[in-house]
Amino acid sequence: MKICEIFHSIQGEGVDMGTPTVFIRTSGCPLRCKWCDTLYAFSEGEEMSIDEIITKVEGYGVSRVCVTGGEPLLQKDIFALLERLLEKDHFVSVETGGALPVEEMPCIDNMRIVLDIKCPSSEMHEKMEFSNIELLGPTDELKFVISDRKDYDYAKEIISKYKPVCTIIMQPVWGSDLKQLVDWVIKDKLNARVLPQLHKIIWGEKRGV
Numbered sequence: 340m341k342i343c344e345i346f347h348s349i350q351g352e353g354v355d356m357g358t359p360t361v362f363i364r365t366s367g368c369p370l371r372c373k374w375c376d377t378l379y380a381f382s383e384g385e386e387m388s389i390d391e392i393i394t395k396v397e398g399y400g401v402s403r404v405c406v407t408g409g410e411p412l413l414q415k416d417i418f419a420l421l422e423r424l425l426e427k428d429h430f431v432s433v434e435t436g437g438a439l440p441v442e443e444m445p446c447i448d449n450m451r452i453v454l455d456i457k458c459p460s461s462e463m464h465e466k467m468e469f470s471n472i473e474l475l476g477p478t479d480e481l482k483f484v485i486s487d488r489k490d491y492d493y494a495k496e497i498i499s500k501y502k503p504v505c506t507i508i509m510q511p512v513w514g515s516d517l518k519q520l521v522d523w524v525i526k527d528k529l530n531a532r533v534l535p536q537l538h539k540i541i542w543g544e545k546r547g548v
């Protein structure tokens with residue numbers, strides 16, 4: 340499969356924030372979010388076999404692995420890769436952009452689906468596969484990246500309509516007002532966690548960390 344990069348850092352987003360993690364970033368994405376911060380993942384990368392990927396990941400000696408993109412579900416061998424990682428006793432999170440179905444994803448304790456639902460500021464909100472939301476379990480994450488009040492109101496509507504049972508993350512677009520988003524969530528007593536991107540607080544927009 341086409342891999343953009345593999346690197347060791349800390350998880351900068353979501354409920355695993357701060358945890359040492361090996362990232363496998365696949366290449367290619369069917370979406371074009373207006374604020375996308377991984378444009379290089381649209382086309383960069385090289386073909387790697389599953390064995391080559393596993394060898395590189397095992398070399399870091401880290402238990403947590405995050406498969407991200409781009410869009411990992413575009414890769415035809417993705418489920419075979421996930422199975423191999425799980426066989427090696429890794430805790431695996433898979434970050435997916437919300438446009439492709441997650442129904443074939445393995446459903447076991449040491450795996451987490453991190454599903455984005457894109458809001459209007461992304462200009463990709465009409466491409467979402469909303470039936471994915473009901474497939475998420477309590478240990479999964481549903482993430483909304485919020486740029487403005489319109490995005491926030493949209494996310495609230497989706498939460499109210501689909502009633503997800505997983506953790507709900509509201510993440511401000513990098514550079515937007517974190518405190519404003521916190522104020523809205525507090526005022527509405529929304530059952531969501533407002534989390535910034537830790538890696539960008541530490542390293543800015545540097546790639547591969």
Ligand code: SF4
Nearest residue numbers: 368370372375409436
């Ligand atoms: S889904 Fe992710 S990688 Fe694809 S365009 Fe949106 S932000 Fe970028």
